[in-house]
Amino acid sequence: MKHYLFHRPLHLGLLLGLLTLLLLVLGTLAGSSGMDALPSVLRALQAGADDDGRMLAQIVWQIRLPRGVGAWLAGALLGLAGALAQSVFRNPLADPYLLGSASGASLGVCLALVAMDGALINVHWLGRVGLTGAAFAGAMVAVVMTAALARGVAQTLRLLLAGVVVAVVLGAGSSLVLQMHPQLLQSMQGFMLGSTAFVGWDGCALMLAALLVGLAVTWALGRWLDGLVLGEHTARSMGLPVDAMRWVLILTLALATGAAVAHTGLIAFVGLAAPHISRRMVRWGARHGAVLAAMLGGLLLAAADLLARLVIAPAELPVGVLTALLGGGYLLWLMRRAHGAGAMQ
Amino acid sequence: MTASIALPPALQVRGLQVSLGGRPVLQGVYFSVAAGRWVSIVGPNGAGKSTLLAALAGLLPAQGQISLLGQDVATMNPAYRARSLAWMGQNEPAGEDLRAWDVVLLGRLPHQGWLAGLQAHDLQVAEQALRSTQAWDWRERSMGTLSGGERQRVLLARALAVQAPVILFDEPLSHLDPPHQADWMDLTRALVAAGATVLSVLHEVSMALQADEMLMVHNGRLVHQGACADTRTHRALEQVFDQRIAVHTLDGQALVLPRRASSASQQERA
Numbered sequence: 001m002k003h004y005l006f007h008r009p010l011h012l013g014l015l016l017g018l019l020t021l022l023l024l025v026l027g028t029l030a031g032s033s034g035m036d037a038l039p040s041v042l043r044a045l046q047a048g049a050d051d052d053g054r055m056l057a058q059i060v061w062q063i064r065l066p067r068g069v070g071a072w073l074a075g076a077l078l079g080l081a082g083a084l085a086q087s088v089f090r091n092p093l094a095d096p097y098l099l100g101s102a103s104g105a106s107l108g109v110c111l112a113l114v115a116m117d118g119a120l121i122n123v124h125w126l127g128r129v130g131l132t133g134a135a136f137a138g139a140m141v142a143v144v145m146t147a148a149l150a151r152g153v154a155q156t157l158r159l160l161l162a163g164v165v166v167a168v169v170l171g172a173g174s175s176l177v178l179q180m181h182p183q184l185l186q187s188m189q190g191f192m193l194g195s196t197a198f199v200g201w202d203g204c205a206l207m208l209a210a211l212l213v214g215l216a217v218t219w220a221l222g223r224w225l226d227g228l229v230l231g232e233h234t235a236r237s238m239g240l241p242v243d244a245m246r247w248v249l250i251l252t253l254a255l256a257t258g259a260a261v262a263h264t265g266l267i268a269f270v271g272l273a274a275p276h277i278s279r280r281m282v283r284w285g286a287r288h289g290a291v292l293a294a295m296l297g298g299l300l301l302a303a304a305d306l307l308a309r310l311v312i313a314p315a316e317l318p319v320g321v322l323t324a325l326l327g328g329g330y331l332l333w334l335m336r337r338a339h340g341a342g343a344m345q
Numbered sequence: 346m347t348a349s350i351a352l353p354p355a356l357q358v359r360g361l362q363v364s365l366g367g368r369p370v371l372q373g374v375y376f377s378v379a380a381g382r383w384v385s386i387v388g389p390n391g392a393g394k395s396t397l398l399a400a401l402a403g404l405l406p407a408q409g410q411i412s413l414l415g416q417d418v419a420t421m422n423p424a425y426r427a428r429s430l431a432w433m434g435q436n437e438p439a440g441e442d443l444r445a446w447d448v449v450l451l452g453r454l455p456h457q458g459w460l461a462g463l464q465a466h467d468l469q470v471a472e473q474a475l476r477s478t479q480a481w482d483w484r485e486r487s488m489g490t491l492s493g494g495e496r497q498r499v500l501l502a503r504a505l506a507v508q509a510p511v512i513l514f515d516e517p518l519s520h521l522d523p524p525h526q527a528d529w530m531d532l533t534r535a536l537v538a539a540g541a542t543v544l545s546v547l548h549e550v551s552m553a554l555q556a557d558e559m560l561m562v563h564n565g566r567l568v569h570q571g572a573c574a575d576t577r578t579h580r581a582l583e584q585v586f587d588q589r590i591a592v593h594t595l596d597g598q599a600l601v602l603p604r605r606a607s608s609a610s611q612q613e614r615a
Contacts (some may be wrong), residue, residue: 090438220459227454235403238454238507239427279442343390
């Protein structure tokens with residue numbers, strides 16, 4: 001018999017919500033010179049604070065809070081995208097970047113950087129779209145290319161292979177551009193490692209919109225997604241419109257991944273780990289699973305963001321490095337445990 | 346008498362043709378199955394039995410015409426088709442993390458609206474289905490923790506929970522021990538007695554001979570359709586299996602024994 005830490009999805013959801021609130025509060029206190037005391041931050045946020053207080057309030061409102069909320073939203077989008085990818089590919093190790101969106105976003109950013117640098121005249125318009133827009137467009141173009149190369153989304157294996165091909169080709173494109181413009185290497189590295197440092201309220205609003213759309217779509221298709229677990233043939237025999245469903249899910253996945261990558265760069269492992277961990281903690285169907293994976297993804301990235309700011313303060317670690325380390329450690333632990341269980345049998 | 350004439354056949358197939366990867370797997374298949382019959386489909390490995398079943402369920406692109414309860418499947422509303430015909434495949438994923446109970450409830454999907462939840466009636470039907478395959482006791486267990494036979498009984502219950510008048514089973518007896526094989530036979534007879542039509546691909550010929558009728562598939566063609574009790578069906582069976590089996594009748598029960606290769610060739614010469 002399989003045992004779960006939680007009996008009901010709601011209980012895990014409540015715990016994740018509480019932890020998230022706690023983290024967001026801690027996040028508003030964490031500054032480059034260590035933690036501010038909660039009372040002083042609260043005093044600063046009240047009307048009639050002195051100059052120092054007003055300054056602190058501005059830092060909290062304009063930098064720390066949007067950053068914390070942004071990290072949570074980006075993590076939530078990746079968690080949701082991971083849960084969708086794992087349902088669509090019926091593989092617990094599927095990852096939101098499988099369809100080439102990561103390399104598409106990288107190439108988009110690369111080209112935008114070149115355009116801003118004024119080095120290539122013919123892509124000048126890209127500079128106006130901005131890095132965020134370029135990353136989003138790149139991710140979406142890559143997913144559409146993958147679907148076109150796989151001649152639709154009906155065959156899982158073909159889709160995965162096409163995703164690999166698109167990732168390799170677009171990755172080569174980025175390398176070529178960087179080879180021609182080595183001065184961009186450093187800015188590009190920031191994107192590749194992922195960072196939550198530059199998320200503002202605008203970004204938060206866009207990510208929130210993408211998250212709500214994604215959750216609504218998943219909720220509406222929830223029972224059908226559960227049906228997919230029994231295999232495509234059985235799902236079809238029960239009258240489910242499998243092909244249309246897969247298109248909708250893959251576009252939703254691309255939207256969620258694109259929105260996250262555009263604002264925070266390539267953050268590793270959150271999309272893989274969040275649905276995976278939540279699935280071990282409580283038994284869930286697709287509807288609750290999507291919400292829990294999003295909440296856990298948000299929590300993981302918000303926590304990683306806080307750690308990244310504190311570990312070597314006043315300097316910062318790129319948050320993607322931390323998630324990769326923590327996620328890699330988690331996977332290793334899983335492998336060791338699985339190995340141990342196998343040996344015992 | 347007039348009532349039986351007015352009833353359309355449960356399934357009617359005209360000129361069915363299926364190609365997979367450019368290779369014809371089934372061709373020129375014509376047959377008709379009356380409602381309330383149990384029909385077994387037999388044939389050598391790779392003859393096209395599972396393909397036939399999947400094509401009947403509308404899971405494969407096929408040419409020709411298939412009528413289900415008097416209506417053309419091609420123009421049928423998918424939800425209505427799903428309620429009228431249940432299909433249980435062979436080696437399909439079983440949803441390792443799901444409880445047996447959740448899997449059986451998925452069988453109620455064809456009866457549910459898009460956003461609607463489960464009704465009390467759905468729970469009742471799922472319970473009845475799990476009890477009828479003797480799987481009720483492990484309804485709370487995850488599919489991944491069940492043995493092959495236990496899992497098979499949950500999947501059978503999932504197909505029963507659809508409550509379709511026509512049910513297609515592909516190798517329903519695989520992984521089942523002899524007592525549970527006998528239980529499946531009883532269950533099928535009860536379904537048929539209640540008016541359902543059952544088509545089952547059965548690999549074990551003596552089990553297949555327990556059905557009312559038999560369809561024999563060989564090299565992608567339907568080579569024989571006849572009553573299981575008919576000796577002509579027995580002779581056709583021996584022929585389909587290259588005379589490597591012998592069908593005997595003992596106390597009115599058909600008994601299938603394997604024949605050695607040498608005696609089979611003697612039989613052929615004779």
